[in-house]
Amino acid sequence: MATTIQLNSVEKRYGAHDVIRGIDLDIKPGAFTVFVGPSGCGKSTLLRMIAGLESISGGDLMIDGARMNDVAAARRGIAMVFQSYALYPHMSVYKNLAFGLETAGYKRKEIQQRVNDAAATLQITDYLHRKPKALSGGQRQRVAIGRSIVRDPKIFLFDEPLSNLDAELRVQMRVEITKLHERLGNTMIYVTHDQVEAMTMADQIVVLRGGKVMQAGSPLELYNEPANQFVAGFLGSPKMNFAPVRVADGGAVTLDRHRIEVNRPLQVAPGEDLTLGIRPEHIGIGEGPGQTLGEAQVDLVEHLGGSTVLHVRPQFGHEPLTVVLPGQHTCRTGDVVTLRIDPADCHFFDGEGRAIRG
Amino acid sequence: MSAYDAIEGGKSAARPETSGWLARAIHRNGAGYLFLAPWLIGFFCLTLGPALVSLYLSFTDFDLLTSPEFVGAQNYVRMVTADAKFAAAIRVTLVYVALSVPLKLAFALAIAMVLNRGMRALPAYRAIFYLPSLLGTSVAIAVLWRQLFAADGFVNSLLATVGIEGPSWISNPNYSLYTLVVLSVWQFGSPMIIFLAGLRQIPADMYEAASLDGASSRRQFLRITLPLLSPVIFFNVVIQTIEAFKAFTPAFIISGGSGGPINSTLFYTLYLYQEAFSYFRMGYASALAWVLVIIIAIFTAFSFLTTKYWVHYDD
Structure with missing residues (x-):
């Protein structure tokens, strides 16, 4: 039976400095939850508070309905994979995997069984006699994960576990961790600053900024309906384009002097200033459906093979825009293209960055 | 070859041939040895020299006042x-x-x-x-x-x-x-x-x-x-x-x-x-x-x- 985690107004203070500011969060049993946010947003601190490695200054941490604030880390049923792997360099891989089981007083035969099972799962059986220094980064990462699964914990915590790996290995380990979650079905919390990891791995993403939750929800929910400009800009690569607009009469906004028909009620008084957000992949060029946005000059073209990224300078505004076109295009720097959008893809944010739903 | 080596090489070529590796080494790296000299003097005169002398004296009956007489391993046996x-x-x-x-x-x-x-x-x-x-x-x-x-x-x-x-x-x-x-x-x-x-x-x-x-x-x-x-x-x-x-x-x-x-x-x-x-x-x-x-x-x-x-x- 997988485990639920609840955070009720959880706070963390270092002296007068608030690091975590009243976080409320429900993590469902068996969910793969990703804490994501920029450096210093408090995501690792929050993870360490759940692990019991940091004290909780205020609020309640509940695991399966029991308050855990004052429960020792070892008694929370949690295993954690550290960014640095935290493997004991003087022990063999086998000893690293067995350490927690030996500490817990398991019999030698059961330790052997569990270690061998974990090693087989993670394909590290051949390395059991080696010291960590004789392993590659990916192999060390597997050992670190192995060390957490041998104890059969209720909850797995991952603190930026892939950040020390190269790009190719990161993709591979991402898939393996996701498969591991599917196989084990345990509740997992994963911290990363990489929004691609967040989008690809999570059942639930929690976007943090300044010690507060900006938005929590499924990856597509956050992508399609960001609650604020920060979340809209943080998720998606390349990031969402933003441009200042003014609300006009008749369900439209004006961008510079260019009128965009929104085709949905914004419930904002005409004349009010908003920020328009539109994702690069939602801007098209040339003839096609949607509204013409105006002409723009191409500053830079990035050919990615499967898609083409244009950096353009619109003639109707001052902000440069990024456009992602599917497939391969023959655009060149200096070309002038006509931009078009579907108003349904437009996001609007008020002066405080809050999303305005139509 | 660095500019320094080139200059040094030029100087060497211009000077008369010297004999022995030590002379050549001193000639090439004279400044370095000069800076090393305090340590080298200390090491040879105050450490290695006295150590070797004491090793010799350990096989003698030296008493500070008369010349040491070789006594073999007698001191160690005693x-x-x-x-x-x-x-x-x-x-x-x-x-x-x-x-x-x-x-x-x-x-x-x-x-x-x-x-x-x-x-x-x-x-x-x-x-x-x-x-x-x-x-x-x-x-x-x-x-x-x-x-x-x-x-x-x-x-x-x-x-x-x-x-x-x-x-x-x-x-x-x-x-x-x-x-x-x-x-x-x-x-x-x-x-x-x-x-x-x-x-x-x-x-x-x-x-x-x-x-x-x-x-x-x-x-x-x-x-x-x-x-x-x-x-x-x-x-x-x-x-x-x-x-x-x-x-x-x-x-x-x-x-x-x-x-x-x-x-x-x-x-x-x-x-x-x-x-x-x-x-x-x-x-x-x-x-x-x-x-x-x-x-x-x-x-x-x-x-x-x-x-x-x-x-x-x-x-």
Whole structure:
């Protein structure tokens, strides 16, 4: 039976400095939850508070309905994979995997069984006699994960576990961790600053900024309906384009002097200033459906093979825009293209960055 | 070829041919050797030269006043067959090394672990704890120690306040060596600083991972701290053991140079000093010095041989 985690107004203070500011969060049993946010947003601190490695200054941490604030880390049923792997360099891989089981007083035969099972799962059986220094980064990462699964914990915590790996290995380990979650079905919390990891791995993403939750929800929910400009800009690569607009009469906004028909009620008084957000992949060029946005000059073209990224300078505004076109295009720097959008893809944010739903 | 080499090469080509590699080396790197000269002079004149001379003298009956006569291995034979004081000095020194080194290192490690927990005035504490190491081997501290452990000294005054009548620590052969061990342990600052630096190199997440595994503080100390600190422990063991074998000043001051009472503080170096400068048996003293060198070399070699069993290097 997988485990639920609840955070009720959880706070963390270092002296007068608030690091975590009243976080409320429900993590469902068996969910793969990703804490994501920029450096210093408090995501690792929050993870360490759940692990019991940091004290909780205020609020309640509940695991399966029991308050855990004052429960020792070892008694929370949690295993954690550290960014640095935290493997004991003087022990063999086998000893690293067995350490927690030996500490817990398991019999030698059961330790052997569990270690061998974990090693087989993670394909590290051949390395059991080696010291960590004789392993590659990916192999060390597997050992670190192995060390957490041998104890059969209720909850797995991952603190930026892939950040020390190269790009190719990161993709591979991402898939393996996701498969591991599917196989084990345990509740997992994963911290990363990489929004691609967040989008690809999570059942639930929690976007943090300044010690507060900006938005929590499924990856597509956050992508399609960001609650604020920060979340809209943080998720998606390349990031969402933003441009200042003014609300006009008749369900439209004006961008510079260019009128965009929104085709949905914004419930904002005409004349009010908003920020328009539109994702690069939602801007098209040339003839096609949607509204013409105006002409723009191409500053830079990035050919990615499967898609083409244009950096353009619109003639109707001052902000440069990024456009992602599917497939391969023959655009060149200096070309002038006509931009078009579907108003349904437009996001609007008020002066405080809050999303305005139509 | 660098510009410097080109210029040097040009100079060499212009000069007449010199004979011998030494002359060529001096010619090419003259400035370097000039800067090295103070150290080279010191090494050859004050270290290597006297060492080789003492090796020669150890096979003679040199007495400072007459020319040395070669006596073969007689000095070494006498040491092991007819010198009870040599055996006493060896015994006292081994007891001193065996007690003072582990106690000092254990104390230094304990204090380093306390300081490693994070303190606001850590630099001040570090300096205070290091101070005895700077002063400890001085004559003044040895004199102070003598006053502290005398029959009417501070320690006995302190014991008297709780109704205990203490012995005369330094004039009782049952206790005198142990007062020197205590003095040695008190000079824990130097290994402590090294331990502290070593402890700070152990990543905090090792302990965090262990605490998540439910490891107690004791288990973390035994299974993580000690193994990861083992290179530093090894270094401290070797250095402190050599220092302990060489200890001289405290015993000389506290016993008034006699090594007494009843040879109970007759450190090896003190006995060597007596033979050389009290009895003017410089040849015999030289032989004693070389035996000490061999003892220390054997110990150090043995220590290095054991490293594969207990010292864990990360690279």
